[in-house]
Amino acid sequence: MGLNSLRQAAGLCLAGLLCLFSANTVAADAPRPLKLTTTADHSKFKELQREFQSGPDVTKACLSCHTEAAGQIHRTKHWKWEFLNPVSGQTLGKKSVLNNFCISVASNYSACTSCHVGYGWKDASFDFSVEENVDCLVCHDTTGIYKKPPGLAGNPVVKDTELPPGSGKIVKGIDITKVAQKVGKSSRDTCGSCHFFGGGGDGVKHGDLDSSMAAPDKELDVHMDATGLDFTCATCHKTSSHDVAGSRYTPTAMDKEGAHVRGKEDKSNPATCVSCHDNTPHKKDERLNQHATKLACQTCHIPEFARGGVATKMSWDWSKAGERDAEGKQITRKDAKGRIIYESRKGAFELGENVRPEYFWFNGDVNYTLVTDKIDKPDGVTRINWLGGSPTDGKSMIWPVKVFRGSQPYDPENKTLVKPHTAGNDDTGYWKNLVWDKAIETGMKDAGLPFSGKVDFVKTEMFWPITHMVAPKEKALACSECHSKNGRLAGIQGVYIPGRDANPLVDRLGWGIALLSLIGSLGHGLMRFAARRKH
Amino acid sequence: MKITKPLTSIALLALLGASFSASAYDADWKRGRIYYRSVCTSCHVALPVGSINPSAKTMAEWSGYMQADKHAKGKDTVKQYVSKEYRASIKSANKAAEKFADVPDQELLDDIKAFVTKGAKDGEAPASCS
Structure with missing residues (x-):
């Protein structure tokens, strides 16, 4: 028994050493495993x-x-x-x-x-x-x-x-x-x-950026499609000297520079659709290229955002924050899908998936209401940022936008927005203590700004142009989405959209021509018929 | 008697060393993620067995599952669904299978192992199917 065990072990050992020898021989002959995605x-x-x-x-x-x-x-x-x-x-x-x-x-x-x-x-x-x-x-x-x-x-x-x-x-x-x-x-x-x-x-x-974009399919984003084109962010946001192209503060709303070409010095933003697709991207339908002079590509090609199964927040009401349960503890509420819609420390939220954007003329200018700016109409809606643009300035296009609405604390005496101290495991952090005046006092002191000690809430809006989650071309907007009464562009002024807009004079003229054509055709046919009978 | 254990250990180490030196492949968890989600999950959802998050099992459970190589409670194997033959059979309808059609079976299997291990309940970054 002992001898057998010894023999078996010795045999295994010999086999192992032979394997090692032969494997190393093979390894020496075969090309070594090589990384092809990096040089180091x-x-x-x-x-x-x-x-x-x-x-x-x-x-x-x-x-x-x-x-x-x-x-x-x-x-x-x-x-x-x-x-x-x-x-x-x-x-x-x-x-x-x-x-x-x-x-x-x-x-x-x-x-x-x-x-x-x-x-x-x-x-x-x-x-x-x-x-x-x-x-x-x-x-x-x-x-x-x-x-x-x-x-x-x-x-x-x-x-x-x-x-x-x-x-x-x-x-x-x-x-x-x-x-x-x-x-x-x-x-x-x-x-x-x-x-x-x-x-x-x-x-x-953002609404158009969430974890579903880490490895999206073509339906979610034609460019980043992990089994297709597999773009990384840097494919478009071309980076030079560690500086990443593209900006939320100075976006390019209308790109007149055309496609970037190798060997040509291109100083325009490389993260626009035009920088690859040029200004006339539709090869089979010139009418669509005419549309592209007024409509951002994103308007037709991103029909909805938050399409990857991850909800985006659409509103945030800080004025509802602060509730506690019977034991004085902070509470959380969830919707039927298990998504958080209320937190004591943050307030109430509305979430959205497959959200239809709102549309605005946008020329690339983004202005902000800063903490030092006076709020003129605290009873109305304060736009924390807003997009410049008009149908007549020659540099605006119609863009899809996520409008994020909320209610947040402000100082009614100084008439400014405020910067509260929210995060932090300390005596003034709002998320721990749920006390606004302490939190705002700390935050404004840190920012070197005055605070009256009074707190109220003001309705606010932010505007986030949508540019990711580009759908396959088959899923782009159909004509009727805009060329109809109460269509997607119902609120867009300064452009005549057949199907949406009606000019009584043009309508009467058109119908008149159609009626006259019908009468002429019928009359002509009738005369031909009568003439045939005479012969 | 006492000499047998060290000898056996040396033998096993030699075998392990041999296999390691022969295939020093650095698994690509991202490729594993795409295959897991686009092939494994899409089929599970369609059948419908239901999707299985990597975070539904511990690293040890995934390791045991992959080592046992028993798919559908032993009716067939896991390797079978990662094989080139399987990929060829579904590539007309599955873009991931088409994209990775020529990847060696063992590499793709290692990629999937790397993804589920990393995404396991007790892994470095617990992951879901989507």
């Missing part, structure tokens, strides 16, 4: 062959080769969260503007900066000049495991950590070394890790 396997670089303890630790290693990268990032909106609008002169960017979703970054840095391309922005004193605070991994992760939870000022969790502190919930630490060794090009997943979740959750803000 970062796991082979000595600089990355060690255990990393933090994000900045990784960045230092990245910068030892990519010496200019951090400096390039430092010049971008993704880093500064600040943008000077050359048209309006307004200072915009996430750092300055407010919205009617989670409202404002000021005093909420540790939560909001989980989507900053940096590490450690926890308050207004963040040093924007430090190179190792640039987060390379958030854009270049290929593992899909890199995450930056809210509350950590843009830092990832590298060791198992209780979040929020005292909650008893443990967030597992990620293997940041593995992430560093597997870096690659940006992808829908990396861009989407922030842009799909704008406004505090999946699909909340």
